Amino acid sequence: MIDRSYKDLLKMRRFPHTWCPGCGIGAVLKNVAMGLREMGWDYRNTVIVSGIGCSGRMGGYMNVDAVHTPHGRPLTAAEAIKTVRPDLNVVVLSGDGDLASIGGNHLLHTARRNPDITVFCNDNEIYGLTGGQAGPTTPKGTKTITSPRGEHYQPLRLNRILTTQAPYFYAKTTVYHLNHFKTCIHEALRYKGFSFVDIISDCIELNGRRLGFKTAHQMFKWFDQRFHIVEGVRDHLKDDELGIAMKEADTLPKVKVEVSEKPEVSLKDLKPFSLEELASFDGQDGKPIYIGYQGKVYDLSTSPLFQGEKRMRCHLGGKDLTQEIGIAPHGEELIFKFPIVGRLKE
Ligand SMILES: Cc1ncc(C[n+]2csc(CCOP(=O)(O)OP(=O)(O)O)c2C)c(N)n1
Ligand code: SF4
Numbered sequence: 001m002i003d004r005s006y007k008d009l010l011k012m013r014r015f016p017h018t019w020c021p022g023c024g025i026g027a028v029l030k031n032v033a034m035g036l037r038e039m040g041w042d043y044r045n046t047v048i049v050s051g052i053g054c055s056g057r058m059g060g061y062m063n064v065d066a067v068h069t070p071h072g073r074p075l076t077a078a079e080a081i082k083t084v085r086p087d088l089n090v091v092v093l094s095g096d097g098d099l100a101s102i103g104g105n106h107l108l109h110t111a112r113r114n115p116d117i118t119v120f121c122n123d124n125e126i127y128g129l130t131g132g133q134a135g136p137t138t139p140k141g142t143k144t145i146t147s148p149r150g151e152h153y154q155p156l157r158l159n160r161i162l163t164t165q166a167p168y169f170y171a172k173t174t175v176y177h178l179n180h181f182k183t184c185i186h187e188a189l190r191y192k193g194f195s196f197v198d199i200i201s202d203c204i205e206l207n208g209r210r211l212g213f214k215t216a217h218q219m220f221k222w223f224d225q226r227f228h229i230v231e232g233v234r235d236h237l238k239d240d241e242l243g244i245a246m247k248e249a250d251t252l253p254k255v256k257v258e259v260s261e262k263p264e265v266s267l268k269d270l271k272p273f274s275l276e277e278l279a280s281f282d283g284q285d286g287k288p289i290y291i292g293y294q295g296k297v298y299d300l301s302t303s304p305l306f307q308g309e310k311r312m313r314c315h316l317g318g319k320d321l322t323q324e325i326g327i328a329p330h331g332e333e334l335i336f337k338f339p340i341v342g343r344l345k346e
Contacts, residue, residue: 024201
């Protein structure tokens with residue numbers, strides 16, 4: 001018997017939905033709901049965030065708390081929610097125009113910061129809601145309402161952009177390759193970190209028909225010709241490959257720091273200085289510059305702090321500066337590397 005419990009994740013009272021018959025968004029909604037169900041994610045522990053567009057309407061049909069953000073901003077809201085409520089599962093449902101065009105900057109930087117959120121991008125390679133204009137992922141040469149002679153520019157290659165800097169999880173699939181699609185959803189939901197599933201989908205009405213497809217199924221067959229599945233997890237995916245590209249954080253090479261240990265000097269073996277004696281080592285008339293710090297006397301004559309024009313700082317020489325160095329940023333670092341020449345008398 002078919003398990004229809006995923007419907008608990010949908011607001012069935014709102015159906016029939018708003019999307020055109022044959023639109024791929026329905027398949028995305030249903031399969032994401034099934035994926036959440038398998039994970040045991042529901043209204044008690046999950047929040048959906050979506051942007052603006054036909055795809056952005058998915059959040060309104062999910063039976064969990066959902067945030068409908070301004071155009072291009074779902075990732076900002078999603079990351080904020082995850083930051084203040086790390087106990088919640090945060091899932092973004094939106095379109096390629098919303099996420100990669102007006103929201104492109106947020107996509108780059110959210111991916112870079114790697115928050116634990118999952119993004120399902122209904123990538124119909126067009127701006128659907130507004131009438132079928134060319135968008136960021138529209139393939140070069142595609143005829144759209146804004147490119148009647150064929151789109152002039154190369155599309156953004158999310159497969160390349162989102163796999164440049166580890167860690168990353170980028171999966172590409174289509175609404176037609178159902179088993180693969182389900183696997184990508186499942187793996188993305190399980191991934192700890194920023195996961196992005198790029199789902200090639202159809203906008204039959206405002207893209208497909210203009211391209212000459214009579215039915216959504218004809219578009220699906222076209223997806224089948226354009227893409228093929230590659231097995232296993234890859235570092236990167238080529239433009240025509242469907243699969244999962246994933247990489248853990250690059251570990252920085254361990255830098256060996258050589259520390260030359262100075263032998264610990266016993267205070268009692270050091271030459272004792274009274275404050276009056278110390279005061280005479282103030283750098284004037286060619287005398288060295290001595291400074292007292294925590295009971296020891298340091299020779300700072302060669303310190304860059306007192307060279308050239310900075311010699312005017314010589315009024316600091318010949319004094320016990322324990323308090324001043326204690327509150328100065330990097331104070332101790334400035335003094336420790338210089339030779340110890342004595343100790344302050346009690
Ligand atoms: C600030 C702002 N600019 C432009 C729009 C108009 N607009 C609404 S949806 C949309 C494109 C959405 O495209 P996509 O994310 O691909 O979703 P689809 O409709 O294709 O599912 C645009 C440009 C808007 N609503 N707000
Ligand atoms: S306009 Fe396109 S993307 Fe929007 S619901 Fe219709 S088929 Fe789907």
